[in-house]
Amino acid sequence: MYLKKEHLYKRDEPYVLKPGPEGYVPPAAASMGIELPDPGEGLIYGCKTNEDAVMEEIAKQMLTGKNPTIFPGPLVLWNWNDHAKIKAQAVLEIANEIPRVMIIPMPDYRPKYPKIEPEEEINPNHPNLTIWHNKIEVCIFVGVHCHYANLTLKMIRAGTNCLTIAVCAEQGHEDAMLTVRDSDDSKLRRLAQVIRKVRESMGIPAPTRPPFGGGKREIVTPEEWTKIRKEGLAMAGNPPKGMPLREGQMPHV
Amino acid sequence: MYLVANIDPGICGATSCTLCTQFCPEANTIQYDKERKTAFVSVDRCKGCAQCVWVCDNMAKHHAIKMIMIDQLPEEFANKLTKNMSYEQENLKPSPINK
Amino acid sequence: MSLDYVKSTPGFEKFMPKDYRDLIDHGPFGKKVSVSQVGTFKEILEEHPMCAGCAMTLFIRLSLIALPNPEDTIIVGTAGCGRLAISQAAVPFVYGNYGDTNAVASGLKRGLMTRFPDKHKDVVVMAGDGGLADIGFSMLMHSWFRKEKFTTIMLDNEVYGNTGGQESGMTNIGSVLKMAPLGKKFEKIDMPDLARTAGCAYVALVVPNNPKRVEQCIKKATLIAREVGPTYIQAYTSCNIEYAIPTDKVMEDAKNVENDRYQFKEYISEDAKQYLAEKWGYKEYAKKAIQTTEAAK
Numbered sequence A: 001m002y003l004k005k006e007h008l009y010k011r012d013e014p015y016v017l018k019p020g021p022e023g024y025v026p027p028a029a030a031s032m033g034i035e036l037p038d039p040g041e042g043l044i045y046g047c048k049t050n051e052d053a054v055m056e057e058i059a060k061q062m063l064t065g066k067n068p069t070i071f072p073g074p075l076v077l078w079n080w081n082d083h084a085k086i087k088a089q090a091v092l093e094i095a096n097e098i099p100r101v102m103i104i105p106m107p108d109y110r111p112k113y114p115k116i117e118p119e120e121e122i123n124p125n126h127p128n129l130t131i132w133h134n135k136i137e138v139c140i141f142v143g144v145h146c147h148y149a150n151l152t153l154k155m156i157r158a159g160t161n162c163l164t165i166a167v168c169a170e171q172g173h174e175d176a177m178l179t180v181r182d183s184d185d186s187k188l189r190r191l192a193q194v195i196r197k198v199r200e201s202m203g204i205p206a207p208t209r210p211p212f213g214g215g216k217r218e219i220v221t222p223e224e225w226t227k228i229r230k231e232g233l234a235m236a237g238n239p240p241k242g243m244p245l246r247e248g249q250m251p252h253v
Numbered sequence B: 001m002y003l004v005a006n007i008d009p010g011i012c013g014a015t016s017c018t019l020c021t022q023f024c025p026e027a028n029t030i031q032y033d034k035e036r037k038t039a040f041v042s043v044d045r046c047k048g049c050a051q052c053v054w055v056c057d058n059m060a061k062h063h064a065i066k067m068i069m070i071d072q073l074p075e076e077f078a079n080k081l082t083k084n085m086s087y088e089q090e091n092l093k094p095s096p097i098n099k
Numbered sequence C: 001m002s003l004d005y006v007k008s009t010p011g012f013e014k015f016m017p018k019d020y021r022d023l024i025d026h027g028p029f030g031k032k033v034s035v036s037q038v039g040t041f042k043e044i045l046e047e048h049p050m051c052a053g054c055a056m057t058l059f060i061r062l063s064l065i066a067l068p069n070p071e072d073t074i075i076v077g078t079a080g081c082g083r084l085a086i087s088q089a090a091v092p093f094v095y096g097n098y099g100d101t102n103a104v105a106s107g108l109k110r111g112l113m114t115r116f117p118d119k120h121k122d123v124v125v126m127a128g129d130g131g132l133a134d135i136g137f138s139m140l141m142h143s144w145f146r147k148e149k150f151t152t153i154m155l156d157n158e159v160y161g162n163t164g165g166q167e168s169g170m171t172n173i174g175s176v177l178k179m180a181p182l183g184k185k186f187e188k189i190d191m192p193d194l195a196r197t198a199g200c201a202y203v204a205l206v207v208p209n210n211p212k213r214v215e216q217c218i219k220k221a222t223l224i225a226r227e228v229g230p231t232y233i234q235a236y237t238s239c240n241i242e243y244a245i246p247t248d249k250v251m252e253d254a255k256n257v258e259n260d261r262y263q264f265k266e267y268i269s270e271d272a273k274q275y276l277a278e279k280w281g282y283k284e285y286a287k288k289a290i291q292t293t294e295a296a297k
């Protein structure tokens, strides 16, 4: 299946960015007229919307979709600086609000050829393998550099029916179905709270177990998880001194 | 079915010269088991080139490695997959400070 | 300098794949590893699609082990077989266009020197003989003329291996290849001599069947390139596919070629010797040691 003709030529109607599979080479959302959100906004299926509304939609999708998964990228997984550290904790806060969520890391961008372990990791050069293997229908990307988010999000839209969410530290990502921008650790924590609120209003009970790894494998025990969260919460209330609280692509500060 | 390298721990353990480990073109494929004092092959990474056989035969002169069909491997081979590998790390010294 | 950036953030340690956990706990970052310890630590090279038994793979593996500070190294490569493995290593890899490597590396190194003035970030070019001696030739030479401070390593398999066997400037005279059926008509380019003339502070010619020597050459070349000047290593890394060498005879072939046209050669400029002795404690290059050996002669 190649690029569908109507995508190329029909530009008078607004393009709706919805879960795929959209075919072998889906158009870049930007080429279909989708713009990045302005500060205080996010995108819902390509449409600029107030950030709070986007967060609520993210919460609903992550709570109701099949096999919800968080894909943390290198900016979250590696201990570049103190900000990465507390941002990582904030991501774990989000995971803590979603029942039966999986955390599958994207530790770096090497091509991982000839084989990857789809239960252990996701790779930007063939993210579809991990999505298919774990039957993921909704996922959050956080901490992936823009150029590889580009690739990953388009490939997922091309070949899978997964709904993609980009919680972006820069200007948001137009190729994700839902996106919010400028996500530093405080915004990540706000997202966690929105998810909790929505979950409670929907009558979904709080998770009883820590997040899983791929294939719903148990990675940390409940005791370990409590410890991780306790340390994380202590860190959030008491950020390390001299911490550069600024965002950016350059991790060595 | 394909060939992989198999090390005889009896012969290798007598000297454990670690020469083959340095000559295998694949990284982390011939590992060294400190307890049993023998090299072993993590077979899921072995590409079957038999370079280690040449090295053990001609350089080390110990004749401890044979190429065998993967289904002929001894029972214990399940432990020799990368997944189960543990690194018997020696106490490595810190590298010179890069300033 | 703490090496926290090669560790995972607290809380995520256990969610990392096994390869990465091994790398963090048992890898070479911030530690002194040597080829004699292989098999006991996690190497930065991962599985890759290069041919079984390829000597280039072995050389790349040894070089990656030999890097003095892998956590602060960037490798620049290009089209050709080598990049298939180098791109699977846990060091940043920049894929220059075919022929561009030394221009890319020049810019990269200068940028890094500006961005991290108080720290050495090593830049290493690793590319094929075609990539460096043919299409990348002018950029290679000019990076040397300009005395750019990085290391260039030629993976010399004496053929264009990746594209099916065309002759390169480094192919030996008379060699008949799949896509050079009449045989090579002119001599193999004498790159080590050119490197010396063009101003390299360190030049070495090695074969991979001496892992310790490979290690020492790579270490010296990277260290010298930090402060003294450009360095060049040329390694014979046979292509067993294009030269039809049975994989279990690759080391035998390397030995024969070593005796024929790849005898170990090393050139170190006086400045570089002094630098190695003073900054990195190489006793053999200390002034006294040199004088005594000369007196003995």
Ligand SMILES: Cc1ncc(C[n+]2csc(CCOP(=O)(O)OP(=O)(O)O)c2C)c(N)n1
Binding pocket: C079, C080, C081, C082, C097, C098, C099, C127, C128, C129, C130, C131, C132, C155, C157, C159, C160, C161, C162, C163, C168
């Ligand atoms: C500008 C450009 N020209 C041609 C090619 C095609 N190409 C890809 S790999 C290769 C040969 C590489 O040979 P060499 O540098 O000797 O490396 P080897 O594969 O032998 O290791 C060529 C010609 C290319 N990628 N880019």
Ligand code: SF4
Binding pocket: B007, B011, B012, B013, B015, B016, B017, B018, B019, B020, B021, B039, B055, B056, B060, B062, B063, B064, B065
């Ligand atoms: S070369 Fe032979 S004797 Fe030496 S470690 Fe390898 S298998 Fe053992």
Ligand code: SF4
Binding pocket: B004, B005, B023, B024, B025, B026, B029, B030, B041, B045, B046, B047, B048, B049, B050, B051, B052, B053, C053
């Ligand atoms: S056969 Fe080749 S790949 Fe396998 S262990 Fe021996 S040298 Fe390594």
Ligand code: SF4
Binding pocket: C050, C051, C054, C055, C056, C057, C081, C157, C161, C162, C238, C239, C240, C241, C242
């Ligand atoms: S084609 Fe030749 S040089 Fe390339 S990987 Fe195969 S054996 Fe090595």
